[in-house]
Amino acid sequence: MKRILLLCLLATFFTTQDSFAQRKESRRKKSKNKTEEKAPEGKSDKNGFKPYSKVITKDAVTDSGLFQVHKIKDEFFYEVPFSQLNKDMLWVTRIAQIPNGLGGGYINAGSKTNEQVVQWERFQDKILIKIKSYASVADSTKAISNSVRVNNYEPTLYAFDIKAFDKDSTAAVINVTKLFSSDVKGISALSGRLRKQYKVKKLDANRSFINSVKSFPKNIEVKQDFTYDAAEPPTERAAESISLQVNQSMILLPEQPMQPRLYDPRVGFFTVKQYDYGSEALKADQKTYIRRWRLEPSDVEAYKRGELVEPVKPIVYYLDPGTPESLKEYIKQGIEDWQKPFETSGFKNAIIAKDAPTPEEDPEFSPEDIRYSVVRYVASTTRNAVGPSVSDPRSGEIIESDIIWYHNHLRSYRNRYLLETGAANPSARTLDTPEEEIGEMMRMVIAHEVGHALGFPHNMAASYAYDVASYRDGAFTQKNGIAASLMDYARYNYIAQPGDTNIRFVRQMGPYDHYATNWGYRWIPEATSPLMEKATLNQWIQEKAGDPVYKFGRQSSSFDPQSQTEAIGNDPVKASTYGIKNLRYVAQNLPSWTSSKTNDYQDLEELYGELIGVYSRFVGHVVTNIGGVFENLKTPAQGGVVYTHLDEASQKESMQWLQNNLFETPTWLVDPAILQNIDHAGYAEKIRRTQSRYLNRLLSFDRLGRLIDAETTQTEYYSALEMLSHLRSGIWSETRRGASVDIYRRNLQRSYLERMAYLMTDEGPKSRSGRPGFEGALRYDISASDVRPLVRGELQKLKKTLRSARNASVDTMTKYHYEDAIARIDQLLDPK
Template sequence: MIKKIACVALLFLSFLGCKTSMPIAGNSEKPKKEKSDLKSYKEVITSNAKTDEGLFKTHMVGDKLYFEIPMDILDKDMLWVSRIAGVPSGFGGGYVNAGSKVNEQVVRWTKRNGNIDVKVMSFENQSEEESPIYQSVRANNFYPILYSSKIETYSADSSSVVIEVNSMFEEEIQAINGISSRLRKEYKVKKLDQSRSYIESAHAYPKNIEIKHVMTYEAEEPPERGQAGTITMQMNQSMILLPEEKMQPRLADYRVGWFTIDKYDYDSDKLKSDDYEIIRRWQLVPKDIEAYKRGELVEPVKPIVYYLDPATPIKWRPYFKKGIEDWNVAFEEAGFKNAIIAKDPPTKEEDPEFSPEDVRYSVVRYVASTTRNAVGPSVSDPRTGEIIESDIIWYHNHLRSYRNRFMIEAGAQNPDARSLDTPEEEIGEMMRMVIAHEVGHALGLPHNMKASSAYPVDSLRSAEFTRKYGLTPSIMDYARVNYVAQPEDEDVRYIRMMGPYDLYAINWGYRYLPEANSPEAEKNTLNKWILEKAGNRWYEFGGGYDGVDPNSQRESLGDDNVKASTYGLENLKKVVPNLAEWTTKDGEDYEDLEEVYRELNYMWRGYVGHVITNVGGVYETRKTSDQAGAIYEPVPSTIQKNAVKFLNQEAFSTPEWLLNKDILNRIESSGAIARVQQMQTRVLQELMEKDRLMRLVSNEENQGNKAYTAVELMRDLRRGLFGELFAGRQTDAYRRNVQRSYIDIASAYVNQLKTSKDDEILKSDIMALMRGELKNLRSEIARRKNASSHALTRYHWDDLMARIDMALETES
């Protein structure tokens, strides 16, 4: 079998101009001339050296760091992971912390005459070594040299080469430092101060090298003023030897969600490079393959192990460990038992060198930070997609997010949510599911925002259903709290949990197929599993980031956005009158009340946003060409029309329930009118955005009289937004604001005739649509403006007519 290699696996042989007398990897002979120019080993590595032995030796001689690299390590693939180990307060706006990965790359240490170079390898472009095009692939993927150091000496038996590497860690090499170009610009970083930058420690382990070093920068505007024009950070550099026996990659399929690595095969018979993706996953191989074949649950040769950070509070550790090991249920679906294990941090006696930055350990990091978030990154072998290591990051103040959300979305229904001192059992369960979600990412699973739309909305009001199936088929969805359940619904589950999609996806990605000796040999089996679930919405995948498919949205629940948001708003309306009581204590201020109330406003905005996506929305069902039916289908007109009706009633009417004076008089002197105007204007802007209107026009062409049209949208909006005009009623300040916003948005389109360079708008039907709507509205205002006896209302109608006239004059 011809060996498949990535890009230019032997590039250095043909491009370095090596002479036959030069040593190559695995050859301990040194040229006589080179040997005579070098110091002896004992002159370089003196008796004062502090040596650590492992993958290769590290020697600290005074403040000098030497690497003693065996010849048989040269030209082998090593994964280099750069992480921040210590960070100044406020750095990166709170989302950069100790443990944050800043780069990962594959490198090779290679010998060039009297130097050792560190080359950065690429495995994206591929060709067979014996293929004619291989020459072009390697010539057009020339490897960059990250670092170079002259050879200081050889070991006594000439089996290793010794280099000094201080400049690698004490000078600035962009590919391994912790300040991105964006932050460099933001903090006005001038330069690295080498006098305050140094190597702190070097440790060698059997398969990896760990270096800690401190970098100090001069900066005109550091994150905080008290930092005296200085940014000092501690970096950790991990170098891990990648396995020579590579894991068999698994080809990705966009119908099942996985993080992937792009590949380009230039040996393809297609009239282009063969572009494909492989999934990122841990390597799990059953200990007993024959038992595995018989369908027995078998432990993997090497399980996935996560350690808790020593900084993790003791009372939260059981919940963290449960969140990690919850995935064993999914791995059992793939035929493995005890596939993932959670461990407490080792004591000093058990492992004196344990470090969360050490690439040998996957750790759930507990970060003392006001940031309200959690993330689940991983490090993978770009050759095969094998995940090597992962660090989950939990920010301390993420507890605050869940405490607030639980009160806002479940306070009307669940007595446990009616306090800022959320019971430990409830907050612990939330933490457990957050950790499980982030571990899911670290196992290779991206967000599946489509999952929640698979369950009927009213099923989320059922105790039996929610306790068995959770809130969504996948914990990888954003569906954190059951806001659909109503106060009369008893014993329902309020917190998300793992679901059937998660088991299906893990089985698809991790089941070991012993009879398949290549990625291509697995395809039929993998495709069969997908087709077996086709048509069952519980097993569909959708990323949810394009804002087009209403079934793929963050934080939404159920298969009917209007019904779910109606339930959610009913609960919010019950929560608001109680917020002052639930968030305050005698002798304390109203800071918590203000925070929770403002977050409740965001929830209102989210529920409304879920409904907006239905207007001009298009359902996406991922399929391949061998499956019947269309991939894209416009949302039915009845659903779109119902969505606009909801928006007129809930988004554009004055939200009296939200304007609770008992709250507002405690948290602000003014601002409610402007805040509501801002929220309603954003809703209008989204509803009248260019792409949505163009989809409506396109759908009308494709569907004919079945479509909900752009003209219908504008007509329904006009009738809803200007209801007072048609009824001859007085308008309040909130309604006047949203009516002005409508005129301003429509006018902005028309005004683009003179100011815009957006040909897509200028040549579309949007101009005609907006001009026609403005003319119709002006005519209605002129005919009805004096029906109201309220003077300010009449002035308002006159003002709107003037605004329309100004916009329409654009064309004259």
């Protein structure tokens, strides 16, 4: 009996346990699949999810792609696949259409206003868009990756309620109408600065709507038409409104990021940066990768054998549908000029130019579509061209880029061509530059901007690679152009003189462009990680070390005579001497080349203003020599030092040149045949403004600091004391000669006193920080430095000289001027 009872109890126990386990498993499955439960037809389930057919009705117009997109009347829905959750997507906001004048001319149709990586995530009954950052990273297998995650919590861009699930429960349905019809700051095309400038109050919902939403296999494109209430719009002020069309692009980034290539500052590339907390270094190790397109050989074995191979996916640029027919040829040539440098890196047909497809050929084509790189032709009076791009922050892979060409930019090149080459180049002496020459200029500008879009920054040292004398050699210029790189700001050969023959005046692709393209784009098959490439990349640099043709000079090196914008030749004094000689010839002939032909003075006025600008640049190149420091980037293994001061003799020569060509009044700029036909007054002010600009640059805390620093490292140097003494002696030379001081010199001398007062009273720059990639001003404690004693000493010497000169003054105006100068010095030295 006991045995039977025991068996019954055991049977009951196991039955109960089995039943409990089944209920537990049932609850687990229900919990796991609760989002997949289907509500009875026509009713919401207990979680509030509606049946799919009640959300996505038969009226829906559906577009399939990365996400399913549905339009029902004026509302838009996304089906977000669970398979795409937590994947990296690049979100780019651009302006598609823009009102005239917004942003002052440097914002246009096609301008990118924001670029960010996002991930779509599920949180309970919501779908979130999270902004993802790769500024701080760590290997996910390492414990510190958890700390990186919790200390870099990403913001939520937007949150959506899940409305339903698709028919097989693999995607969540959300309503995105509010996201794209509201003024969401994270994806707005109107920056805070512009909102403040135009006194934007709010988005007017009644005049704002979603234009279109299109889904493609790897991207979604949304166009919004927005109108803002604005008290002071840039145009149509009476409407108190700003209307613009915005394009939102979201593209799925590669599941496997491109293998990054480590940056080396000795070769110029734009970069992306990450702090790697998983590094073995005893710090957050900053990893810097170059930005470049993903080029992989279509035939690996042939590439290894050294044969030219087409890439798996070439770089394709489309021409804006609004491009004038007469310019298309030159734009295409400028794009495909980069085929030769890519051949140096082992790829043929790596970059291709195409016309945009017609609406009949591809009704879906849009210049804002992130799948297409486009040379945008902008109907704007702005004179500029730019080459921006968007890239994958994980690897530096460039995903897409738009070259922006502003319509009036050709006028800038015509003017510069006339002013800088007109003395030696008869075909430039006209307002109607021959079409083929204008086309060649445009071709080179487009190629320059494409270079930026390929990852290359300006290389300001490339024009310093050639000797000044070479620019007068026809055979040399035809072969080598005017700089070792197209990425320099070396536009024209302003050194060649009248009588020089067979001269090339316009820039072209150079040997550095081939070298840098090979360094950044050559595929290294045996290297399976960035570190494995490093030795090879370093070897390529070492092979070219010491050859100025392959030197990279940062644009930020404003202190480096080698790396100057708009300069050519390896001797600024000689180059600027030739340049001014040519400019004087042009100035004499400017009326006959312009107003005499057109019978009005508009072009004469414009070109004269730009002529002063060209003269100013020539002067600025020589100013950089004073306190100049050469920057030659190198590794310790290469030996030598990175920074070297320009020699004393060259600096003294530069100071004398400035006295002769800047501070002694450039009277050739004061031509009545020009000035009295373009303005009623202000002639002396034009000269004063130019002289003061460069006087102030000479008398800057930054330059004085470098001159003082030279005493700590050099045995022979041009001291700050010598520089100030030479400057004072030259600017106030009339005091020694007993000569009258004319209006130009009086203006200059008062500007000198104003600048000396600034040096005595200002505290100097507060920080060295500036634009990324650009050097800030040298920062040091001015009050504890030699600056104030030097300035005080110079002013006391000057005061003594002025007292003697005042008594010997030959005219009343000079005497008054000296008395005023003495009073100013007294006030400065003893304010009480």
